Amino acid sequence: MISFILNNQVVKTGLPSGSTLLDFVRYEKQLVGTKIGCREGDCGACNVLVGTLVGEEITYQTMTSCLTPLSNVHAKHVLTVEGINLSNRQLSPVQELMIVNNGTQCGFCTIGFVMSLTGVVLSKENPTYANVIKAIDGNICRCTGYKSIERAAKGLCETLAERPAKKPLSWLVEQGFVPDYLQNIPAKLQSLQQKLNQDSTFNDNGQKTDFFIGGGTDLMVQKPAIIRTSSTTNFLDDTQLKGIHIEGNLCRVGASTTVTEFEDSPEIQKMFPDLSKYLKLVSSTPIRNMATMGGNIINASPIGDMTIFFLALNSQVILKDALTQNSRTLPLKDLFLDYKKLDKTDTEYIESLQFEVPDNATYFNFEKVSKRTHLDIASVNSACQLKVAKDGAILQAHISAGGVAAIPKYLDKSSAFLKGKKMDDATWKTFSEVLDSEVSPISDARGSAAYKRLLLRQLVLAHFVEFKLNHWLAF
Numbered sequence: 001m002i003s004f005i006l007n008n009q010v011v012k013t014g015l016p017s018g019s020t021l022l023d024f025v026r027y028e029k030q031l032v033g034t035k036i037g038c039r040e041g042d043c044g045a046c047n048v049l050v051g052t053l054v055g056e057e058i059t060y061q062t063m064t065s066c067l068t069p070l071s072n073v074h075a076k077h078v079l080t081v082e083g084i085n086l087s088n089r090q091l092s093p094v095q096e097l098m099i100v101n102n103g104t105q106c107g108f109c110t111i112g113f114v115m116s117l118t119g120v121v122l123s124k125e126n127p128t129y130a131n132v133i134k135a136i137d138g139n140i141c142r143c144t145g146y147k148s149i150e151r152a153a154k155g156l157c158e159t160l161a162e163r164p165a166k167k168p169l170s171w172l173v174e175q176g177f178v179p180d181y182l183q184n185i186p187a188k189l190q191s192l193q194q195k196l197n198q199d200s201t202f203n204d205n206g207q208k209t210d211f212f213i214g215g216g217t218d219l220m221v222q223k224p225a226i227i228r229t230s231s232t233t234n235f236l237d238d239t240q241l242k243g244i245h246i247e248g249n250l251c252r253v254g255a256s257t258t259v260t261e262f263e264d265s266p267e268i269q270k271m272f273p274d275l276s277k278y279l280k281l282v283s284s285t286p287i288r289n290m291a292t293m294g295g296n297i298i299n300a301s302p303i304g305d306m307t308i309f310f311l312a313l314n315s316q317v318i319l320k321d322a323l324t325q326n327s328r329t330l331p332l333k334d335l336f337l338d339y340k341k342l343d344k345t346d347t348e349y350i351e352s353l354q355f356e357v358p359d360n361a362t363y364f365n366f367e368k369v370s371k372r373t374h375l376d377i378a379s380v381n382s383a384c385q386l387k388v389a390k391d392g393a394i395l396q397a398h399i400s401a402g403g404v405a406a407i408p409k410y411l412d413k414s415s416a417f418l419k420g421k422k423m424d425d426a427t428w429k430t431f432s433e434v435l436d437s438e439v440s441p442i443s444d445a446r447g448s449a450a451y452k453r454l455l456l457r458q459l460v461l462a463h464f465v466e467f468k469l470n471h472w473l474a475f
């Protein structure tokens with residue numbers, strides 16, 4: 001039985017664990033404030049806040065309820081728009097700001113914006129204008145235009161400047177941002193059974209009969225009808241699959257680490273100082289709050305951003321068999337055999353990824369070009385890691401690229417070519433020929449094959465511009 005707190009009420013349901021939170025709140029609980037737009041995670045009309053208990057405190061995150069399987073909110077607090085005004089029936093300052101700044105017309109998108117902005121109110125992040133705008137990067141409005149919503153966001157920064165660092169919830173309640181029942185939610189959550197009993201199920205032939213699911217941001221889009229009526233093995237909250245651990249010179253990233261958790265990790269930030277710049281190009285805030293590393297890799301999209309990132313780290317993937325409990329480790333680049341074909345059985349799942357912690361002589365960069373800068377999948381993406389000697393000689397290179405082959409591609413020949421070389425104009429000329437020889441892009445909606453070849457060359461050049469090696473291309 002899945003149980004969670006919906007606004008101020010404990011709810012229990014025997015519905016299939018793959019059914020969506022959106023359908024549950026609208027059709028089982030008649031909370032129709034949460035809107036249905038695209039049902040594909042793109043518009044944010046269905047955004048709700050999901051609070052997870054960590055110790056005695058709750059962390060609230062925006063999630064698209066259309067892609068959230070019920071299993072993923074077990075033992076959590078779900079806040080819909082109906083739950084933010086309960087006690088006094090007056091509008092919250094966030095709602096007022098949207099109105100006075102003319103941030104709403106037809107109102108269809110408004111609730112999604114209000115929930116994303118209420119997420120800022122409840123978050124521990126500094127409410128700078130940049131952070132507030134980032135929080136609404138997954139919300140689309142088709143009639144108001146964004147200037148008035150940006151004014152509401154600016155007003156929110158100003159109002160939240162008063163928010164005390166200590167006991168902010170009492171202040172938020174006093175100011176009418178959220179109702180006072182929120183103060184009792186941690187204690188209420190503690191009394192719910194924390195673990196959802198749902199181990200993988202198999203038939204007599206040892207075949208799996210349910211679905212592994214991480215954040216659901218791929219599976220719920222690919223197979224919505226099937227998943228909504230199926231049971232799922234929830235990986236998102238499996239503590240065995242969570243966390244970032246550094247042991248010696250190895251960094252191990254649990255498969256269910258979300259993109260947001262990866263971005264927020266101080267250890268990972270130290271290794272990749274430009275991390276937030278890279279990850280800003282990956283989906284949107286609510287999707288990053290849900291999307292896991294394991295899901296990105298198993299999705300096996302030739303343009304999966306996190307897959308391209310980990311390929312350039314020369315990562316290894318640790319697979320575990322849910323039936324036999326046996327584990328094996330293989331280079332991530334060897335997992336991809338052909339288009340969406342993996343060296344993995346149906347009963348195997350990713351436990352973690354591991355890579356060598358970069359040292360001071362190691363450079364890393366990630367580049368992505370899509371038709372739209374934000375909230376779009378790549379036309380071509382690429383990552384590169386180089387280890388460089390003091391005299392500028394490249395000791396080791398790992399380059400990956402997406403959108404240029406049937407699989408997310410580790411560029412073996414190009415990486416091997418660079419070893420021992422110093423980058424200069426002559427090396428670049430031969431290198432770019434090697435690069436071109438090992439890719440086979442196809443023409444599709446994201447660009448012609450010729451465009452993608454040229455784009456890859458430019459993205460790899462961009463890596464070297466960022467690295468400023470030997471003062472080659474250092475401008």
Ligand SMILES: Cc1cc2nc3c(=O)[nH]c(=O)nc-3n(C[C@H](O)[C@H](O)[C@H](O)COP(=O)(O)OP(=O)(O)OC[C@H]3O[C@@H](n4cnc5c(N)ncnc54)[C@H](O)[C@@H]3O)c2cc1C
Binds near residue numbers: 235
């Ligand atoms: C609006 C939107 C925007 C997006 N933008 C981007 C983008 O910019 N870049 C990008 O790369 N992707 C993007 N995606 C795709 C998706 O978000 C990512 O691929 C994400 O990382 C998938 O992770 P998940 O946990 O949600 O996967 P899920 O949907 O939960 O699972 C995906 C697949 O992996 C399997 N799986 C999950 N975890 C494991 C595991 N540990 N072991 C074995 N199998 C597992 C599932 O069974 C399923 O087959 C976007 C998706 C949406 C909806």
Ligand code: FES
Binds near residue numbers: 035042066
């Ligand atoms: S309905 Fe569009 S993001 Fe959920």
Ligand code: FES
Binds near residue numbers: 103105106110140141
């Ligand atoms: S107000 Fe109509 S879509 Fe935003």
